[in-house]
Amino acid sequence: MVSHCISNAGATSCKTEMKPVKKAIIIGAGIGGIATSIRLAAKGYHVEVFEKNAFPGGKLHVIEKDGFTFDAGPSLFTEPENIVELFGLAGEKWEDHFSFTSLDLSFNYYYENGKVIRAFTNIDALANEVHEQTSENKIAIKKYLNNAAKAYAGLGDVFLNYPLHKWRTWFHPRILKAIKGLRLGYLIGSLHEYNRKSFKSPELIQLFNRFATYNGSNPYVAPGMLSMIPHLELGQGTFFPKGGMISITNALKNLADRLGVVFHFNQEVDAIVSKEGKIKGISIKETIHESDVVVSNMDVYYTYSKLLRDAKKSDKVLKNERSSSACIFYWGIKKGFDHMHLHNIFFAQDYEQEFQDLFKHKQLHADPTVYVNITSKFESGLSPEGHENWFVMVNAPANDQLDWNAAQPMIRQAIIEKMNRMLKTDLEKLIITEHVMTPMDIQKTTSSYLGSLYGSSSNSTWSAFLRHANDNSDIKGLYFTGGSVHPGGGIPLCLKSAKIVSNMISP
Numbered sequence: 001m002v003s004h005c006i007s008n009a010g011a012t013s014c015k016t017e018m019k020p021v022k023k024a025i026i027i028g029a030g031i032g033g034i035a036t037s038i039r040l041a042a043k044g045y046h047v048e049v050f051e052k053n054a055f056p057g058g059k060l061h062v063i064e065k066d067g068f069t070f071d072a073g074p075s076l077f078t079e080p081e082n083i084v085e086l087f088g089l090a091g092e093k094w095e096d097h098f099s100f101t102s103l104d105l106s107f108n109y110y111y112e113n114g115k116v117i118r119a120f121t122n123i124d125a126l127a128n129e130v131h132e133q134t135s136e137n138k139i140a141i142k143k144y145l146n147n148a149a150k151a152y153a154g155l156g157d158v159f160l161n162y163p164l165h166k167w168r169t170w171f172h173p174r175i176l177k178a179i180k181g182l183r184l185g186y187l188i189g190s191l192h193e194y195n196r197k198s199f200k201s202p203e204l205i206q207l208f209n210r211f212a213t214y215n216g217s218n219p220y221v222a223p224g225m226l227s228m229i230p231h232l233e234l235g236q237g238t239f240f241p242k243g244g245m246i247s248i249t250n251a252l253k254n255l256a257d258r259l260g261v262v263f264h265f266n267q268e269v270d271a272i273v274s275k276e277g278k279i280k281g282i283s284i285k286e287t288i289h290e291s292d293v294v295v296s297n298m299d300v301y302y303t304y305s306k307l308l309r310d311a312k313k314s315d316k317v318l319k320n321e322r323s324s325s326a327c328i329f330y331w332g333i334k335k336g337f338d339h340m341h342l343h344n345i346f347f348a349q350d351y352e353q354e355f356q357d358l359f360k361h362k363q364l365h366a367d368p369t370v371y372v373n374i375t376s377k378f379e380s381g382l383s384p385e386g387h388e389n390w391f392v393m394v395n396a397p398a399n400d401q402l403d404w405n406a407a408q409p410m411i412r413q414a415i416i417e418k419m420n421r422m423l424k425t426d427l428e429k430l431i432i433t434e435h436v437m438t439p440m441d442i443q444k445t446t447s448s449y450l451g452s453l454y455g456s457s458s459n460s461t462w463s464a465f466l467r468h469a470n471d472n473s474d475i476k477g478l479y480f481t482g483g484s485v486h487p488g489g490g491i492p493l494c495l496k497s498a499k500i501v502s503n504m505i506s507p
């Protein structure tokens, strides 16, 4: 219903016209799909989401076993404002539905030489800690993070908040600000080279190299531009959502419900239907569901290969190297490790070789970097009293040729030996429950090609331009959202992709 009002000599008369409500279908209830559903519902669309799983969230879901609750996928929460904004669109107060705390300490980094660096989110505290542990010049770290902040505000704004494939993005005054913040080291040379020029300490170079893994990339190949990523975590802050990461999915799904979005679970979409270059809808088991707009939150590779059966376009997607995947062990531990934090990294000794193995040889590294996330440190009820819920993750190649029956016990043993060595413990005896997720499990549950966590990697200076756009040039009314398309993977970027795509769709 649309109202046109005219004011004349103090009197207002309105004529109400019945205008049909437009319909949008979203394929997949990942975080990008749910956020897009909220934005389109707030615009007045009737939105229906078709999800193949029985639950929402995609990678952002939860695993419960033997009294332990584990976040299944994402564990690091940054840029909560992307979520806060969604409640604002619906005219709601986010505080009534979602809660998070800001962390003083983002990560504990453990090195094989016995050093431990606590990465504080206060820049002075971080500079002091790093100076104490590695003798690195305090100015160097402050300068690095200040440059990261400037790059994020200029280049980051253009690359992450607007469609890169539209001319209007490039003819806007904000481009000047972005160019001013551009440094040669961002384009020429790898992130590792940029970090090597910025710091003397090998521990600090390794620490800042790790940020390439935030979008599943190789720091020895990915451009220095990725040096802006630490600004998100160390500059803007690291947060913990009350109830764990699953509370993000739950809060947004409930918000979508309140806006009238209709979710259909256990409904796998088989095809996207179009006619004469215009979207018609989707089909499930030969039933067509018509719609004015279709937004696919399914991995763009599979959207082309399975739903559009377009071999040429799906091959083109693969020209951009896949991001890394992961192998995750969810362990119930019958002990508390007091010196460990929410986020803990146990670094590989030969970091460069680890990435050679992952990206060049497409195999697991024998001494992997191990990430341990323990949410029960922040939230009671996620593990039994005196126990901890360990989410233990190693990077793995996006590769379907690995024999996981053989690889899984081998990498498990390597992790246990490393943890025993670095924590001086006997971990095997402390594990009382276990669940495992391999890249092939990630592919199966979320239809992410080869189980890659972040769609495509940023292993080239031009990756941002090679990542698929949020619309389709051949089919009017077909759009894409989520980690496999622009601006990329990770919760903040998936939420930004929902914003970009809904801004492209007319009201």
Ligand SMILES: Cc1cc2nc3c(=O)[nH]c(=O)nc-3n(C[C@H](O)[C@H](O)[C@H](O)COP(=O)(O)OP(=O)(O)OC[C@H]3O[C@@H](n4cnc5c(N)ncnc54)[C@H](O)[C@@H]3O)c2cc1C
Residues within 6 Å of the ligand: 027, 028, 029, 030, 031, 032, 033, 050, 051, 052, 053, 056, 057, 058, 059, 060, 072, 073, 074, 075, 076, 077, 267, 268, 269, 270, 297, 298, 299, 326, 328, 393, 442, 445, 446, 447, 448, 453, 454, 481, 482, 483, 484, 489, 490, 491, 492, 494
């Ligand atoms: C182990 C792991 C750790 C991670 N760590 C972090 C982290 O710490 N911080 C962070 O920000 N990010 C992290 N990420 C990345 C982050 O989880 C993803 O980028 C993000 O959740 C992807 O969301 P998405 O919207 O692209 O959809 P996805 O989560 O990929 O969901 C897509 C949805 O579409 C559904 N679907 C697919 N095909 C169909 C079909 N044909 N019909 C119907 N439904 C379909 C799937 O079932 C799924 O529910 C991690 C990911 C993993 C797996």
